[in-house]
Amino acid sequence: MRPFQYLRPKTVGEAVTMAADHPDAQYIAGGTNLIDLMKRGITSPSTLIDINHLPLKKIEHRYDRTRIGALALNSDVAQHKLVTRRQPLLAEALLAGASGQIRNMATVGGNLLQRTRCSYFYDVAMPCNKRNPGSGCSAEGGINRTHAIFFNANEKPSCIAVHASDMCVALTALDTDVVIAGPNGERTLPFKDFHRLSTQQPELDTYLAPGELVTAIEVQDNAFTEHHHYLKVRDRASYAFALVAVAAALQMDGGKIWEARVALGGVAHKPWRYWAVELMLRGNAPSEKLFREVAEHEMRSAKAGEYNAYKINLTANAMVAALKTAAGIS
């Protein structure tokens, strides 16, 4: 690990000023991802700005939104009454992530900004465009069992890694905004525009500008509290990243689906919102046949490598399973 300087701001203003003054600095929250990245030499900031003393832990309800501070712990969010009552899909997704110990340290902001789990990214001896732009993508033509099957249609991907977060899959299915503080004040970004699908600059995972700090997320109230399911398919029962994950949320009435949300994890450079499916589901009575039809619809645009072709079937199947559970049909 490269020696670094450690700073501890008390206010958001102080934090963003420090970041502006130290271009090579990184914020550290729970450290569950950043410390690993530093230990393996993937990132070597000369300055760490410890944001744990900023007042960003609060979870509250304002108007029609649940606002969750960037430093709220994954475990606290998952069991907070406001979240379990109003955003149960989010709670479900959080509990599917990592382990109890890690969720006790991991923050919402850090979860949004966690790096991919591509194993080539983690090994500095191997080429990787995300870690070292221009060096090549080892996963392309390598062991790409966990890699993406959906891409930005307008470019040849320079990185085929997937975003690893479970929480972000649920947030993608819901209507979420990210609240950001920067040297020039506060701004918000819709969640769907927060992460990058494009890998033109593979080293960048999000549209956060250098030195900007996430201060909160805000999740809109919705009518999905009854019919939702977060399904995570993984290599073991717990403590593994998703091979494929599905966040499914339905608003149902009179035996019909009135509103549907489907987001996928483990399939693209960012959580994948399944817009077409949502339209196809609307106004229809739930059935396995319908779910199968819509699930397979978008799979036509999927592209697999040598080791991840299974993901095409698996994603469709997982979607059927998640929608069935959400709809309450067996």
Place this chain on the structure above:
Amino acid sequence: MKKQTPDNPADNSLSRVDGHVKVTGAATYSAEYAVPGLVHAVLVTSTIARGSIKAFDLQEAETAPGVLAIITHLNAQPVPGWPAPKQPAERAPAGTAFRVFYDPFIYFDGQPVAMIVADTRERALHAASLVRVTYQQEPHQTHFEKNIGKAAIPLNVQRSKNSPFQDYTRGNAGAWAQAEIRIEAEYTIPTQHHQPLEPHAIVAVWEAGDKLTVYDKNQGVKSAQGQLAQAFKLPREHVQVVSPYIGGAFGSGIRVWPHTVAAVMAAKQVRRPVKLVLGREQMFTSVGYRPYTVQKISLGAGKNGQLQAIVHEGVGQTSMYEEHLERTVQGTRTIYACPNVTTRYRLLPLDVNTPTWMRGPGDATGMFALESAMDELAFALQMDPLEFRLKNYAESDPERNLPWSAKALRECYALGAEKFRWENRQMQPRAVSRNGMLVGYGMASSLYGFHRHPSKARAVLRADGSVTVQSATMDIGPGTGTAMTRIAAGVLGMNAKKIRFELGHSALPDAPGQNGSSTIPSVGSAVYVACESLKGKLLALAGEMDERFKAGRQAVVRDGQVFGSDEDKDGLSFADILKHHHLNELEAAEESKSGAERDQYSMYSFGCHFVEVQVHPLTGEVRVTRVVTCADVGAIINHKTARSQSIGGVVGGIGMALMEHSEMDHRFGRYVTSDFAGYHIPVHADIPAIEVYYIDKPDVHVNPIGSKGLGEIAIVGVAGAVANAVFNATGRRIRTLPITPDKLI
């Protein structure tokens, strides 16, 4: 928790004698010895799989803060036990254990090429990241299937007619072609790593007068002592190996590995105590692994289910510089009564580091294949897999034509089947579902050879009536000290709390390393005879004090006292006996080893596993939901610790079946699963309640305590049982481990 019989009868099992110090953190592990003046070594490892080192650029590393030395093959002090490197340098010929910092050649990816010694570990790590190495790269071969044509009879076997790894045929080698019902299939086990939670670590102290003390993670202090003495040309007694606590090893600590030698080299060179701890990623290329193995099995039977022929061929991976041989195909010669059996074993050398023994070495690999094949043939016969095995039960050892010393496998099958409710199994796959999950049952048999090595133990009674028993054995997790205490307490008629068992130090009486499930059979016997001897001496002294205890009478020991008979209520305490004779202590030291019985009987542990799985029909996720394991290992010394051994074995088997896979990117010859995020082992949520049963009948022919080995048999066969259950649930036969969702989708 629910009480089970008979694995957990309300017996008087001892809890782990070192449980308290372990869970409270008071136990000192290798990396935790706070030796004054300690400095830290970190290895820099190769990033290519074959070639040679052209040059180092050490400028940045040398000037990094805290750096005391950088050791490479260019400046390392020669290890005196090694021959001087050839000039010009030559690649080590096959059969040479890897020598660290010896020549410029790269034999495998992850090979140590340089070592930083610095005042703190963090500074050493930082400096290590600054070392630049240029290589002359050569094409490497690491891909097993692409090179399988190069598999050959191991040189070791070519040189030795009597090698057990020779090709074997009994009966008619062509019998398979004539069998009525036949199956033939290929099974693959990928490379799997031991990955104990405690990484390998050593603190090496080189003192004035060329005395070496190492606090090291290993599985045999005596063999480590011998190997280090040899390498550094020191008198054996100048080397002490101290390893009382080991955080798991599973075979990774049987050999003395290059990092151990490297740490000693550093300590000798910088004249400071050196600590070296392997990083998790270094654990993949430093301490061996279960080798990638491909097996082909041909099985034939009559329509009545009588086995007629087995052909079992296995090819295992090894390194270019060293052969590692395993029993992969050997169990097949022994386990079933079959007149025509052929086995062949080959090795495929690749540009990788040498594999090593990993729990149930060879047998766990071979039994996965054989027990899968048995299930395939049972299905082809439309016969219950258990009935099929019973039909081919070997009443004596068909390989050596000897009677078993004892075999209660039939009882294991019966007990296991009853507890598991095997009778509910459906012959046809996909016949049962529960809560939307496909449910399947599978079973497998298990065997493991009996190993007993000469062992010594010393028992000392002290003036306060306490006893210390010593032997240079190890505890890599099974609870050796607890079991030995139990044996001593039984012989001496004492409360276990007054007995202290010492192990894990090379100055103690000779004992074998902890491997091959040999500790209880070997060291347990030595402790038994040493305590018997101590008891004899004690009774003799008591006899001098009181007629009742004279030789030939029925004197007994109980509660730390000598009594004239079982009914006698008036005892003489051990302490009083010593006091009367003005003795501070009374000592007995004995050795125990096998005799002629080895040639009269065939000795094995036996067992079986029954497994229920649930498979998600849409996602292909497999969860083991129930396991019943049953073993016949002779007498059980201490049920509680035995039971956790069996549970641990099953957990290992579940990992082997469902997740463990060290995957290499062959373009680089480098593992891509080099941390716990990539190398999956079971977590709690993967493990159901595991029921453990023992037959618990002493095998009177094997040793004075009637106990055989348990550690390995606990894992052998488990992967097969899981794969068979997956077939029963889904109708899919997965022959390449691990059984991950992508294979079932």
